Amino acid sequence: EAGVAQSPRYKIIEKRQSVAFWCNPISGHATLYWYQQILGQGPKLLIQFQNNGVVDDSQLPKDRFSAERLKGVDSTLKIQPAKLEDSAVYLCASSPVGFGTSASYEQYFGPGTRLTVT
Amino acid sequence: AQSVAQPEDQVNVAEGNPLTVKCTYSVSGNPYLFWYVQYPNRGLQFLLKYITGDNLVKGSYGFEAEFNKSQTSFHLKKPSALFSDSALYFCAVRDYGNNRLAFGKGNQVVVIP
Numbered sequence: 001e002a003g004v005a006q007s008p009r010y011k012i013i014e015k016r017q018s019v020a021f022w023c024n025p026i027s028g029h030a031t032l033y034w035y036q037q038i039l040g041q042g043p044k045l046l047i048q049f050q051n052n053g054v055v056d057d058s059q060l061p062k063d064r065f066s067a068e069r070l071k072g073v074d075s076t077l078k079i080q081p082a083k084l085e086d087s088a089v090y091l092c093a094s095s096p097v098g099f100g101t102s103a104s105y106e107q108y109f110g111p112g113t114r115l116t117v118t
Numbered sequence: 119a120q121s122v123a124q125p126e127d128q129v130n131v132a133e134g135n136p137l138t139v140k141c142t143y144s145v146s147g148n149p150y151l152f153w154y155v156q157y158p159n160r161g162l163q164f165l166l167k168y169i170t171g172d173n174l175v176k177g178s179y180g181f182e183a184e185f186n187k188s189q190t191s192f193h194l195k196k197p198s199a200l201f202s203d204s205a206l207y208f209c210a211v212r213d214y215g216n217n218r219l220a221f222g223k224g225n226q227v228v229v230i231p
Contacts, residue, residue, distance in 0.1 A: 004161070033219075042122075042208050042221030043162070056218060091161060106152060107219065109161035 004110035006092050012116045018080035021113045025094030034067055034077050035091040043091055082117045089114050120145040120213040124222035132230050137199040139225045141192045141209030150212040151192040153183055155205050168192060204229045
């Protein structure tokens with residue numbers, strides 16, 4: 001079974017520039033998550049999708065971050081404009097079942113995209 | 119909101135010795151508890167989970183964890199550490215109500231050969 005794919009693996013941009021990350025979850029997984037992991041901290045959920053709908057984006061800085069999952073499969077996370085404090089690893093994860101029943105299911109993580117904002 | 123505390127930044131253990139990584143949690147309802155491991159430049163890998171039932175949970179790579187409701191703890195253990203166990207370990211808790219997974223800050227485990 002193929003794992004969660006993410007690209008690019010590394011990205012360096014200057015502040016105020018924009019950047020986009022792509023994620024392809026495990027085939028058949030209904031739920032997709034984007035996390036931000038700042039150095040020395042645990043991952044923090046940014047947004048959770050159930051198929052192509054958003055079920056939790058309460059921790060997403062909506063003035064600069066946006067995400068979509070148009071066809072309920074792959075997803076894109078965008079930052080525009082980037083700030084220095086956005087330097088982090090952005091992790092995508094997926095789980096097999098839907099919201100409301102997925103609490104007991106582990107999440108499968110991709111390798112992440114390491115973003116450096118200079 | 120649920121939360122997790124991993125009190126130690128780093129755990130050093132000699133190869134072959136028992137390994138324990140501590141985790142305490144706070145949730146409003148019944149907890150779903152998870153341990154993940156992260157190797158350098160890799161994503162998080164699932165180790166084990168507690169949902170219900172037996173308080174001792176066995177997982178991947180010889181790891182196990184003990185759920186203690188009275189102490190709100192879910193410590194990760196391995197009877198004999200290997201050098202390859204050197205990695206970053208994260209405890210996480212999910213509240214059934216809001217379905218969000220909250221991670222601790224992580225523990226760096228260093229196994230000394």
